Amino acid sequence: MPAQPVADGLFTWPADQPRLIGSRCRECGVVTFPAQRSCPRCTSVDVEERLLGRTGTLYTWTVQGFRPKPPYAGPEEFEPYGVGYVELPGEVLVETRLTVADPDRLRIGMAVELVIVPFGDQVTYAFAPSEGDAVDASRA
Amino acid sequence: MSAPEVAIVGIGIHPFGRHDGVSGRAMGVHAVREALGDAGVGWSDVDFAFGGSRDGGNADAMVADLGLTGLPFVNVRNGCATGGSALVAASNAIRAGAGDLGVVVGFDKHAPGAFGSDPAAYGLGAWYGETGLMVTTQFFALKIQRYMHDHDITGAALARVAAKAFRNGARNPNAWRRRPLSEEEILAAPMIAHPLTQYMFCSPGEGGVALVLARADQASRYCDRPVHLRSAVIRTRRFGSFEVFSPGLALERADSPSVDAARAAFAQAGIGPEEVAVAQVQDTEAGAEIVHLAECGLCKDGEQEEWLARGVTDIDGALPVNTDGGCLANGEPIGASGLRQVYEVVAQLRGRAGERQVPGDPRVGFTHVYGAPGISACTVLSR
Numbered sequence: 001m002p003a004q005p006v007a008d009g010l011f012t013w014p015a016d017q018p019r020l021i022g023s024r025c026r027e028c029g030v031v032t033f034p035a036q037r038s039c040p041r042c043t044s045v046d047v048e049e050r051l052l053g054r055t056g057t058l059y060t061w062t063v064q065g066f067r068p069k070p071p072y073a074g075p076e077e078f079e080p081y082g083v084g085y086v087e088l089p090g091e092v093l094v095e096t097r098l099t100v101a102d103p104d105r106l107r108i109g110m111a112v113e114l115v116i117v118p119f120g121d122q123v124t125y126a127f128a129p130s131e132g133d134a135v136d137a138s139r140a
Numbered sequence: 141m142s143a144p145e146v147a148i149v150g151i152g153i154h155p156f157g158r159h160d161g162v163s164g165r166a167m168g169v170h171a172v173r174e175a176l177g178d179a180g181v182g183w184s185d186v187d188f189a190f191g192g193s194r195d196g197g198n199a200d201a202m203v204a205d206l207g208l209t210g211l212p213f214v215n216v217r218n219g220c221a222t223g224g225s226a227l228v229a230a231s232n233a234i235r236a237g238a239g240d241l242g243v244v245v246g247f248d249k250h251a252p253g254a255f256g257s258d259p260a261a262y263g264l265g266a267w268y269g270e271t272g273l274m275v276t277t278q279f280f281a282l283k284i285q286r287y288m289h290d291h292d293i294t295g296a297a298l299a300r301v302a303a304k305a306f307r308n309g310a311r312n313p314n315a316w317r318r319r320p321l322s323e324e325e326i327l328a329a330p331m332i333a334h335p336l337t338q339y340m341f342c343s344p345g346e347g348g349v350a351l352v353l354a355r356a357d358q359a360s361r362y363c364d365r366p367v368h369l370r371s372a373v374i375r376t377r378r379f380g381s382f383e384v385f386s387p388g389l390a391l392e393r394a395d396s397p398s399v400d401a402a403r404a405a406f407a408q409a410g411i412g413p414e415e416v417a418v419a420q421v422q423d424t425e426a427g428a429e430i431v432h433l434a435e436c437g438l439c440k441d442g443e444q445e446e447w448l449a450r451g452v453t454d455i456d457g458a459l460p461v462n463t464d465g466g467c468l469a470n471g472e473p474i475g476a477s478g479l480r481q482v483y484e485v486v487a488q489l490r491g492r493a494g495e496r497q498v499p500g501d502p503r504v505g506f507t508h509v510y511g512a513p514g515i516s517a518c519t520v521l522s523r
């Protein structure tokens with residue numbers, strides 16, 4: 001049996017090409033993540049589910065340097081992890097863990113894509129550098 | 141008949157820091173007694189009170205210590221804007237004629253370490269906290285990383301903000317961190333959330349602040365140098381602003397609540413940002429001071445790099461900022477933090493800020509707080 005997602009309704013899983021699950025306002029077209037039942041822009045409640053694009057660019061990033069307090073449920077043995085906002089073109093900015101935690105290999109504007117990664121005995125979503133756009137740390 | 145204007149006629153503070161064995165409420169009571177003494181009035185003279193705390197208990201429980209006079213005492217709980225919200229409410233009460241003399245008080249006492257937050261309290265799924273995305277320090281790092289990229293701000297500027305805070309804190313007997321730190325020490329400290337090191341962040345702490353408010357036309361009864369509260373404004377976020385605790389954000393960028401609150405505060409006061417002689421802006425971390433200076437209209441985006449290099453925001457600079465050491469040197473007891481800024485501006489405008497007094501007889505001051513989940517409170521004060 002595949003590992004369970006950290007939450008229902010967050011991303012399609014199991015899937016060969018997993019997608020984040022957002023919502024789209026039928027009135028004004030605004031896309032939100034996670035899916036919500038009303039539109040934060042025009043206040044409409046006429047919204048539909050939307051599977052979001054799998055690739056985008058890094059809008060901003062940081063590296064979490066200490067183990068967060070509860071409710072953080074990551075491993076006791078703390079390893080710094082990358083966090084960023086990814087801009088999914090024409091859709092929405094998504095906050096996400098990054099598979100890279102080395103500041104020398106992260107830059108604003110780099111191409112990234114959705115991956116599903118282990119988190120304890122569950123799985124969660126993250127973004128990884130796209131093939132061909134990984135920053136070469138030796139040249140940075 | 142027009143609504144009465146509002147003046148601050150008494151200020152009181154319990155030193156910030158760590159105070160084992162002293163409750164948050166006791167710090168609030170200490171601050172209220174000091175503020176009443178400053179105004180030359182007693183608790184029984186007070187018509188109403190507004191107060192708040194996040195982790196220190198109910199503010200209105202203070203009546204057990206201060207005296208059971210039967211006055212209306214309203215508890216306020218509004219995150220980092222708790223003090224600002226209490227001040228807005230008290231100011232409106234005076235303007236509405238609900239009383240002539242009011243007390244505003246904020247205090248807090250937090251456990252050591254970064255704040256933990258409950259996703260459910262913010263309408264977010266449990267996964268958001270469990271997977272390590274609900275961390276305020278992370279948000280500030282994400283925001284300043286992008287701001288530095290867009291406006292050519294360097295790590296040196298971040299270090300200069302922090303070094304200034306600890307320099308000013310060293311001159312403030314009520315501050316927590318009173319040891320100056322060099323820019324080199326600050327940059328070499330452990331990285332908490334890139335590009336921000338340990339000494340670029342404030343810590344949750346303890347402390348209390350109280351203010352006595354009066355009708356401006358009666359202020360001379362209590363105080364020989366009253367400071368006028370020209371405006372006090374709170375705003376929440378609008379669609380498109382870049383906010384803490386947001387799993388998703390709109391593609392379009394709107395002004396932050398700090399921009400909205402500051403703009404409204406200046407407009408209501410009839411005073412422009414260029415008239416400000418001393419300012420306190422939220423410096424949860426060093427980058428926040430840089431961003432907030434621009435968001436509040438006190439400088440242009442990108443100008444901060446040169447300002448900091450030239451010492452413009454130092455106590456003897458053209459626009460002194462966070463003259464009491466800010467959150468960086470005082471720590472952040474959430475309920476008290478916003479009122480600390482007002483305390484400091486009143487002290488500066490009265491010319492009674494001691495070793496950290498801004499020279500040149502400042503007449504106009506400004507305060508700004510920002511906090512989760514996207515709220516801001518600003519005040520404009522003048523003599």
Ligand SMILES: [Zn+2]
Pocket residue numbers: 025026027028029030039040041042043044
């Ligand atoms: Zn809509």
